[in-house]
Amino acid sequence: MSAVLKEQARPEEQPVPTGPAAPAAIAFTAAAPPSDLLGAPVQQFLADLHRRYEPRRQERLAARQRRQARFDAGELPDFRDDTRAIREGQWRVAGLPDALRDRRVEITGPVDPKMVINALNSGASCFMADFEDSTAPTWHNLLTGQRALREAVAGTLAFTSETGKRYALRPSAEQAVLLVRPRGWHLDEKHVLVDGAPMSAALFDAAVFAFHNAAALAERDRGPYLYLPKLESMEEAQLWQDALSHIEAALGLAHGQIRVTVLIETLPAAFEMDEILYALRDRVAGLNCGRWDYIFSFIKTFRRHRERVLPERGQVTMAQPFLKAYSELLIQTCHRRGAHAMGGMAAQIPIAGDETANAQALARVRADKLREVTAGHDGTWVAHPALIPVARAVFDERMPTQHQHHVGREDVLVVREDLVQAPLGTITRAGFEGNVEVCVRYLAAWLDGNGCVPIHWLMEDAATAEIARAQLWQWLHHADAEEGDPAGDGPARAGLSLDDGSAVDWVLFEAALLNLPSRLAGQPLPGAGRVPEAIALLEALTRSETLADFLTLSACQRLD
The missing domain is CATH 1.20.1220.12 (Malate synthase, domain III)
Known part of the structure; x- marks a missing residue:
């Protein structure tokens, strides 16, 4: 057994000081938050997480910089030799909870109250409430979002627009399953200082949400469920595993109660999909093709590689060989391990006032979702409620079962060159x-x-x-x-x-x-x-x- 495999055999936290918990030395650089959201118990919870995991987060961020320097010098990403035993092993992730078995259409969006209500009422299978790419992290937005999610979980969330229109939640049985995407490891939460240093935005988002909602969600067998963004390595996944295990223990939850889906949206992570699943195997429910961030990561990884400059964005479609290989490898990897392989985002929105253009846009969405379900994906993303019926119709027709784990994609053979070859254009x-x-x-x-x-x-x-x-x-x-x-x-x-x-x-x-x-x-x-x-x-x-x-x-x- 390799050294890495031994290390990953069972998640272990690094040793931390024992004895009475240190007092929460938290300062807020913005207006003091309401005590019902960030009172003394939450502050103590956040301070403890920061002290335990901030050194490891900084180590992982430094490792990213060292690896990027090697890429800048001409090195190419590749599958790791030291984790071959993980890739070749016959293991599977923990069984899926009932609420996450059928995820054929997921809608995503920011965490403001109106969006949360509309998304939960939208008819989608799941709603990913996004503190990351679709939320500008002002202090007001972050606090409003946490409050909106807490009220949504409690069933009391309502909103009245400036025009007087009132929005309210449907009965819980008619709502989409809630998943929450915290920010990535790379971001600080500048509004919250612990011992004089900003804490991790990722841990702030996840911990505040879990503190207020985990018990209620666990009682209803609804999680908490998270989407983890921007990972680049199995070690970063292991950091999440350890932090979430600690959160569970601190909140009195069973180990593995917090379930996660990981976005494979960086090029380095595409070479460590098995390893990421393995690090999170007690709690991971699937991987997602985060196509837009993945294209960005390809550009960033090869920023100094002139022979891998991409053509304009409109020509970089999922039909391009390097993206097709990435998608099919994700499906093969997930289904081999018993996890969902989620498809990517349809960014189109309805085109008002132009029926022809609108029909063409919907046709592009339909074709994209047909590609995904035919390839073996277990679900997909949309950005607008009007696209839910389009995506659902495609998946209902081609995927009558809850998922497609039986589609093993044994025909797929992806090597490094398939993932790093840029398209002409x-x-x-x-x-x-x-x-x-x-x-x-x-x-x-x-x-x-x-x-x-x-x-x-x-x-x-x-x-x-x-x-x-x-x-x-x-x-x-x-x-x-x-x-x-x-x-x-x-x-x-x-x-x-x-x-x-x-x-x-x-x-x-x-x-x-x-x-x-x-x-x-x-x-x-x-x-x-x-x-x-x-x-x-x-x-x-x-x-x-x-x-x-x-x-x-x-x-x-x-x-x-």
Whole structure:
């Protein structure tokens, strides 16, 4: 048995000091929170989690940086030699709870009260309440979201709009199953300091939700259920396993009561799917193809690899070989281990006032969901309630059972080259300018407190904005590089000039930024007053010599 396999044989926490719990030394950098949400018992709970797991979180973040430095130097991701025994072993994850057996259509969205009510009432199988990519983490949004979820679990959540329209929950039996996505390991919760240091945003979100809701959810056999984002390694999954085990023990829950689904939305994680399932095998219910973040991660991982520059976003579809391989490997891995293989997001929203365009958009959604269910996925995501009937009809027709674990996909054989080979394609002027527009419009809305924004009939969140932002950086920073030799380093990559032959250069970028305000004039824009700030932030991020890991890292400092 390998050293890693021995270490993973049963989750163990690192030793922590024994004796009486240290007092909670918590300070809030924003307005003091209401005591019913973050009173003294919750503060003690958070302080204990921070002291136990913050050193390990920092170790994992440092490990990410070391690995990225190797990628920047030319190394390629690969399957790990030291975990071969895990990949080749005959083990399975814990059995699924009844509430998570049928997840054929899941809807996602932010945690404001109106969205929570509409999503739980939507007719979807599950609702993923998102503290991450679709929520701008202002202190107000975070507290409002935690309160909304607590009231939803209690069945008392209601909301009245400015126009007087009242929203209320349907009976619990008619509601979607609730799952909550905390933020990733990379983010700090700047509003909460423990012993003078910001605590992990991931642990803040998960712990506050569990503290207030775990007992009620466990009593109804409804979890708590979480979606875990942005993992890059089995060690990061193990950190979640240990932290959640501690939360269960502290709250008097049975081990494994908190069930999780992991988003495979980073390229490094695609090479460790078995290992991630193994680390979380007592509680994991499935993996999800987080396609948009995955494309962003591909760009970020290969930011210095000119031969792997992607074409414009519209051409990077799930039919591209590297994404098809990723999806099919996820299905094969999950079904071998007894876990759900969840499909990705349909970002389209209904197009009002244009029946032809709307029909075409729905046809694209239908085709995407048909691809997923035919490949063997056990469920899928949508961003808008109007897409639920479309997705459900496809899955009901092609998946009469609760899931498709019987579809083993033994035909799939994925090697490293399948996952790292970028597709050929082009960049159009409209594609380049569209990336600039999406970045600026999304950033402006996000800085104004709105993390989920419809742009050109697509629901944009941080993941899709990251693709646009990272592509701009990569295209422009490779624009002056010499083209590859077809006989040596591989074919010259499209993406250093537009399809009309025009150069992709800083002149083009500056022109797009200068022309954008006039293009946006007269349009109803969320966060319109912050467009100049968003333009300045995008320019700074794009001109930086190093691609920032996440745009939200610097942008968070501008939020209240």
